[in-house]
Amino acid sequence: MNSPRTIEFWVFCGSTYSYLSVMRVERLAAVLGVEVLWRPFDLRPISQSLGMPQGPFRANPPKLAYMWRDVERRAQRHGLPFAGNPPYPLERPELLATRTAIYAAAHGWCGEFTRAVYRSAFAEGQMLGDEATVTTAIRGLGLDAKVVLDAARSDAITRKLSESTEEAQQRGMFGSPSFVIGRELFWGDDRLEDALDWATGQQPVA
Amino acid sequence: MNSPRTIEFWVFCGSTYSYLSVMRVERLAAVLGVEVLWRPFDLRPISQSLGMPQGPFRANPPKLAYMWRDVERRAQRHGLPFAGNPPYPLERPELLATRTAIYAAAHGWCGEFTRAVYRSAFAEGQMLGDEATVTTAIRGLGLDAKVVLDAARSDAITRKLSESTEEAQQRGMFGSPSFVIGRELFWGDDRLEDALDWATGQQPVA
Numbered sequence: 001m002n003s004p005r006t007i008e009f010w011v012f013c014g015s016t017y018s019y020l021s022v023m024r025v026e027r028l029a030a031v032l033g034v035e036v037l038w039r040p041f042d043l044r045p046i047s048q049s050l051g052m053p054q055g056p057f058r059a060n061p062p063k064l065a066y067m068w069r070d071v072e073r074r075a076q077r078h079g080l081p082f083a084g085n086p087p088y089p090l091e092r093p094e095l096l097a098t099r100t101a102i103y104a105a106a107h108g109w110c111g112e113f114t115r116a117v118y119r120s121a122f123a124e125g126q127m128l129g130d131e132a133t134v135t136t137a138i139r140g141l142g143l144d145a146k147v148v149l150d151a152a153r154s155d156a157i158t159r160k161l162s163e164s165t166e167e168a169q170q171r172g173m174f175g176s177p178s179f180v181i182g183r184e185l186f187w188g189d190d191r192l193e194d195a196l197d198w199a200t201g202q203q204p205v206a
Numbered sequence: 207m208n209s210p211r212t213i214e215f216w217v218f219c220g221s222t223y224s225y226l227s228v229m230r231v232e233r234l235a236a237v238l239g240v241e242v243l244w245r246p247f248d249l250r251p252i253s254q255s256l257g258m259p260q261g262p263f264r265a266n267p268p269k270l271a272y273m274w275r276d277v278e279r280r281a282q283r284h285g286l287p288f289a290g291n292p293p294y295p296l297e298r299p300e301l302l303a304t305r306t307a308i309y310a311a312a313h314g315w316c317g318e319f320t321r322a323v324y325r326s327a328f329a330e331g332q333m334l335g336d337e338a339t340v341t342t343a344i345r346g347l348g349l350d351a352k353v354v355l356d357a358a359r360s361d362a363i364t365r366k367l368s369e370s371t372e373e374a375q376q377r378g379m380f381g382s383p384s385f386v387i388g389r390e391l392f393w394g395d396d397r398l399e400d401a402l403d404w405a406t407g408q409q410p411v412a
Contacts, residue, residue, distance in 0.1 A: 050266050060256050062380040066393060073400065174268040187272060190396040194283065 006035045007199045010168055011114065012043035012176035013098040013128065014091025016057075016071055019118045020189040021177040023080050026111050028192065034199045038110035040101035041164040043176050044091075050174060058089070071122075074189070081123035090121060092129030095161070099152040100134055102160050109141055116140050212241045213405045216374055217320065218249035218382035219304040219334065220297025222263075222277055225324045226395040227383040229286050232317050234398065240405045244316035246307035247370040249382050250297075256380060264295070277328075280395070287329035296327060298335030301367070305358040306340055308367050315347055322346050 009025050011018050029036045047055050057064040068085050075082035091098065097117045104110040116137035121128035126136075131149070138145045151157065168178070172185055179186040179195035186195035215231050217224050235242045253261050263270040274291045281288035297304065303323045310316040322343035327334035332342075337355070344351045357363065374384070378391055385392040385401035392401035 050268070052266075060258075060380060062256075062375075062378045065378060066380070066391060069391070070393070070397075077400065169268075172268045172271060174266060174272070185272060185275070187276070188396075190394075191276075194279065 005033065005199045006037055006181075007195055008037045008039050008180040010039045010041055010173055010176060010178040010180065011101070012041055012091070013101055013114060013117065014043065014055075014089060014095070015176035016067060016088070016090065017189045018177045019071065019122050020074055020078060020080065021179075021192050022111075022114045022118045024078060024189075025177075025192060028196055029199075032196055032200050034196060036111065038101070038105040038114070039164060039168075040098050040105055040110065040114075040161070041168045041173075041176075042095060042098060042161055043165075044095075045165055046169050046174060049169070055089075056175070075122070081119070083123050083125050086121035086125055087127040090128040092127065094129065094131075096131060096134050096149075096152060097129050099157050099161060100138065100148060102157050102164065103148060103152045106160075109143075112141055113137055211239065211405045212243055212387075213401055214243045214245050214386040216245045216247055216379055216382060216384040216386065217307070218247055218297070219307055219320060219323065220249065220261075220295060220301070221382035222273060222294070222296065223395045224383045225277065225328050226280055226284060226286065227398050228317075228320045228324045230284060230395075231383075231398060234402055235405075238402055238406050240402060242317065244307070244311040244320075245370060245374075246304050246311060246316065246320075246367070247374045247379075247382075248301060248304060248367055249371075250301075251371055252375050252380060255375070261295075262381070281328070287325070289329050289331050292327035292331055293333040296334040298333065300335065300337075302337060302340050302355075302358060303335050305363050305367060306344065306354060308363050308370065309354060309358045312366075315349075318347055319343055 007029060009021070011022060026036050043055070047053060052059065057067050072082045101110050101114055104113040117128050117133055120126035120133045120137065126133045135145045135149065138148045171180065173187070175187050177189055179192060181195060181199045184198055186198070213235060215227070217228060232242050249261070253259060258265065263273050278288045307316050307320055310319040323334050323339055326332035326339045326343065332339045341351045341355065344354045377386065379393070381393050383395055385398060387401060387405045390404055392404070
């Protein structure tokens with residue numbers, strides 16, 4: 001084939017289930033020869049416009065309780081660390097992890113960065129959205145944290161984040177993680193395998 | 207083992223994704239030597255108490271659109287018929303299919319019955335909750351439709367449905383299908399395999 005098979009991975013660094021996909025997507029895609037295009041976005045304005053300003057869990061106590069147990073079981077199933085529920089909500093007011101992910105995506109290290117912040121939260125109990133966690137993740141990649149954080153907080157990143165979020169909404173997304181192949185949307189970590197099958201033509205066409 | 211391994215299958219016959227589990231649960235469980243205990247319940251009062259009187263989809267247009275496409279793709283993946291979106295909402299005001307399922311569960315033919323009404327809806331485009339669909343399903347099992355429908359509409363079934371629904375809520379359920387093994391809850395058709403693994407001890411214990 002001339003064009004590489006590509007999966008768009010839309011991720012909001014405030015989503016709990018996204019931990020499972022952040023840790024798995026590049027490994028699974030690589031085995032299949034599929035390229036991962038990281039597309040960080042802000043889920044909060046989308047949730048707000050759908051009448052769920054707190055997202056799917058905080059207004060639904062049984063679903064919230066279930067989610068943590070389910071993430072724990074699924075992490076076990078996939079051989080991923082889970083050190084108990086991390087501080088929640090994950091994203092903090094500033095969206096610093098998602099902003100940094102937007103910057104990272106433009107510079108080719110979004111996978112390494114998001115894995116680092118998610119690992120801090122789910123394997124080490126850190127606050128994913130805190131400056132300390134984000135700083136440690138950036139430094140772990142051998143990068144200058146001040147330079148990156150200044151960029152992540154810049155108007156240019158605010159604009160890019162807003163554009164990505166608008167694009168996500170226009171393309172029908174309502175949750176994270178989401179996977180897109182062409183016009184085909186898959187939502188949720190439990191659809192990662194389906195999405196990869198679709199990207200490699202293994203899914204029967206409707 | 208002395209006691210058979212059992213999975214409780216909690217199902218509301220107004221849930222779209224439940225189609226996929228209704229059609230698969232007994233087949234998959236049988237292969238593993240797991241017994242299925244059918245537990246029909248009414249999801250509507252639970253959704254209402256969680257502030258979602260219309261359920262998870264009708265107030266969320268992108269999620270509703272996604273759900274139909276996802277059910278279609280998942281049906282294909284599992285080799286199940288899908289003849290386009292059936293009339294929706296599925297349950298109609300009267301809850302007749304769920305009421306009949308409650309009666310059927312007490313008489314040992316809940317699996318056959320729910321498969322028949324779901325097949326009518328998803329493979330033949332019938333209205334799942336209509337008396338005509340339910341009647342056809344009952345007759346297809348060689349039973350007297352009038353006797354069964356009278357029983358399904360009786361106060362005794364109203365009471366049983368209400369008790370089951372209360373039990374579901376007390377045990378942390380918030381959606382259909384749900385699978386319970388002991389105190390372990392799994393939600394969604396995409397957790398059917400996980401639930402069966404749990405029932406057979408294949409899932410590592412936390």
